[in-house]
Amino acid sequence: MERVAIIGASMTKFGSREAWISELLVEAGRAGLDDAGVEPSRVDHLYVSNMASGELEGQTGVSNALAHDLGVVPAYTERVDQTSASGGAGIYAAWRSIASGASECTLLVGGEKMTHRSTAEATDVIASLTHPVEYKHGVTLPSFAGLVARHYLDRYDVPRESLAKVAAKNHRNGVDNPNAQFRTEVDVETILDSPIVADPLRLYDFCPITDGSAALVFCPESVATEIADEYVVVAGVDGATDTHVVHERDDPTHMAAVAASGDGAFEMSGYGPEDVDVAELHDMFTILELLQLEALGFAERGTAWELIEDGELDRDTGSIPVNPSGGLKSKGHPLGASGVAQAVEIYEQILGDAGPRQVEADVGLCCNVGGFGNCVTTTILEGA
Numbered sequence: 388m389e390r391v392a393i394i395g396a397s398m399t400k401f402g403s404r405e406a407w408i409s410e411l412l413v414e415a416g417r418a419g420l421d422d423a424g425v426e427p428s429r430v431d432h433l434y435v436s437n438m439a440s441g442e443l444e445g446q447t448g449v450s451n452a453l454a455h456d457l458g459v460v461p462a463y464t465e466r467v468d469q470t471s472a473s474g475g476a477g478i479y480a481a482w483r484s485i486a487s488g489a490s491e492c493t494l495l496v497g498g499e500k501m502t503h504r505s506t507a508e509a510t511d512v513i514a515s516l517t518h519p520v521e522y523k524h525g526v527t528l529p530s531f532a533g534l535v536a537r538h539y540l541d542r543y544d545v546p547r548e549s550l551a552k553v554a555a556k557n558h559r560n561g562v563d564n565p566n567a568q569f570r571t572e573v574d575v576e577t578i579l580d581s582p583i584v585a586d587p588l589r590l591y592d593f594c595p596i597t598d599g600s601a602a603l604v605f606c607p608e609s610v611a612t613e614i615a616d617e618y619v620v621v622a623g624v625d626g627a628t629d630t631h632v633v634h635e636r637d638d639p640t641h642m643a644a645v646a647a648s649g650d651g652a653f654e655m656s657g658y659g660p661e662d663v664d665v666a667e668l669h670d671m672f673t674i675l676e677l678l679q680l681e682a683l684g685f686a687e688r689g690t691a692w693e694l695i696e697d698g699e700l701d702r703d704t705g706s707i708p709v710n711p712s713g714g715l716k717s718k719g720h721p722l723g724a725s726g727v728a729q730a731v732e733i734y735e736q737i738l739g740d741a742g743p744r745q746v747e748a749d750v751g752l753c754c755n756v757g758g759f760g761n762c763v764t765t766t767i768l769e770g771a
Contacts, residue, residue, distance in 0.1 A: 391485045392611035392618045392771070395423025395604035396731040399498075401719035402568040404598035408440045408449060408500040411600040413456045415724075416496045419602030420457070424614065430459040431490035436467045436477030436497030437723035442512045444500050453496060463490075467723075470516045471671065473497065474601070474726020475626070475755025475764025481605045482624050491610060497727035498600030509596050513722075516758050518632045529593060531633055531759045532672035533585025539640045539674060540587060543689035547587055551578040552695045553673040554591045554716055560702050561713025563743040568597055568719030592673040597719030601727040603734070611771070619737045622658065622750070623767040625651025629760050640689075642675075645682035645754060648765040652752070653684075656767045660684040663767070664748040665736050666707060667729035669756035670714040679754050680709070683765070702746060711736065711744045726755030730766060737770045 397418035399411060406414065412435065420427060435450040446452075450464040469476035474497040481495040501509050514527040539545060555575050561567040573591055581590035611618040627647035630636050636643070653659055660683060670676040677691040685707060686694055694700050700709040712718050712732040715725055733751035735741045754765045 388486050390608040391482050391621045392606055392608045392615070393603050393621065393734055393768070394606055394611050394615040394618045395419045395425065396602065396734045397422055398566050398601040398728050398731045399599050400566050401597050401599035401721060403502040406598070408437070408444050408446055408498055409452055409456065411498045411500060411598060412449065412453045412496050415498060415600035415602040416453060416457050416494060419494065419496070419604050423604035425492060425604055427458040429492045430462045430494045432484045432493040433459055433462045433464045434467050434477050434480050434493065434495045435464070436473040436495065436727055438468055438470055438473050438499060439512050439722060440500065443504055443509065459494065469762050470757035471513070471722045472726060472755045472757030472762045472764055473723040474728070475766065477727060478603070478730055478766050479624050479626050479764050481603065482621050485605050485607055491606060493605040494602065495605065495727060496600060496602045497724040499721035499723045500598050501596045501721060502598050506596060516761070521632065528759055529585045529588070529672070532674055533588045535639050536588050536674040537586065542640065545692045548575060548579070549692040549695055550592060550673040551575045553670065553676050554578050556695065556700060557670060557710050557714040557716040560711050560744065561717025564713045564718055567713045567717050568595055569717045588672060588674070594671050594715040594720040597721040599719060599721040599724050601724045601731050603727060603730055617738055618771050619734050619768045620771055621766065622769040623652035623654070623656030624764065625655065626762070626764040627651070628762050631761060633759050640678060642678050642682040642760040644760050644763040645679050645756065645765070648763045649683040649754065652765040652767050656769070658750055658767060662750050663707065663752045665711060665733065665746050665751045666709050667712060667732050667753040668709055668714065669725070669754055670710060670716045671720060671756070673716070675756065676709065679756070683754065702744065708746045711741065711746055726753070726764065729753035729755060730768065733768045737768060
């Protein structure tokens with residue numbers, strides 16, 4: 388099986404956009420092809436990571452429409468929906484299309500249009516991914532986050548300030564990302580004084596509702612060496628699923644699907660947590676960043692908060708910089724685009740194209756989570 392390369396990447400501005408989903412997808416798709424120096428006619432497969440264009444915008448068939456708009460017809464097209472992990476699942480699908488030999492050039496575009504709906508409406512659409520019994524009783528992902536955060540803080544005697552420091556770090560990183568939704572620093576005191584959403588979590592512990600899109604161009608490494616001046620390689624990728632009903636899990640503070648997908652990606656790549664130079668994690672809620680660090684093996688259970696306290700996750704001085712892009716917390720979370728945008732950041736970090744966000748990186752990891760760890764894809768990228 389030939390190694391799979393990424394030869395182009397792009398990300399639109401995240402935030403409140405006038406453009407609708409079809410326009411956002413075209414914007415990122417064209418920019419990704421331009422970055423790769425690939426003509427649309429060369430694309431064999433087109434995957435579109437998108438969770439809820441039908442529910443949020445009333446538009447279906449987005450992959451077929453995008454193929455037409457980008458001029459990649461007659462390429463095979465497919466929409467990838469794995470809730471808020473759709474972007475990571477799209478990476479896995481694009482990787483398989485190249486690794487299997489079915490395609491010599493695959494374009495992945497992830498995107499979502501959300502800000503035209505109210506917070507309550509968007510939250511309700513996202514909450515529909517929970518188990519029907521949970522949904523019937525009004526359970527939302529923020530409520531799960533609050534319950535698990537309280538359990539984690541009490542069980543491991545964790546200072547509440549540690550979660551606030553996760554948010555403050557990611558907002559600080561987002562200042563240097565020109566495409567981030569929020570480019571303003573927020574201090575720990577402001578975070579701790581913000582309104583309660585799901586005790587003990589407050590407003591700044593949650594990511595925003597966002598519009599945006601991102602794209603990646605994949606090909607066999609043998610092709611990349613001929614047509615690309617620089618590229619990165621997908622060293623490992625794997626996905627996993629956890630118990631749908633969250634309260635039936637043995638330990639709600641352990642993200643079993645993150646651990647399983649991480650183990651698979653590490654095994655494929657030959658790397659371990661100690662080899663990772665930079666990571667993009669799915670901080671939809673601040674507690675998720677800590678839980679992913681533990682499930683992926685960067686910290687023992689109940690100790691990831693010590694990494695944020697010791698500055699080990701800081702972009703400029705930490706041993707394992709996490710979310711130099713600003714993460715979902717600052718960069719924004721347009722559901723289907725988020726996992727793709729994580730890989731765009733790692734791609735730019737490895738190639739040295741991250742500007743003021745740049746860290747020393749030869750190997751990077753991104754972890755894209757659906758629901759409250761219900762489905763996960765972990766991807767490890769390395770320099771060529």
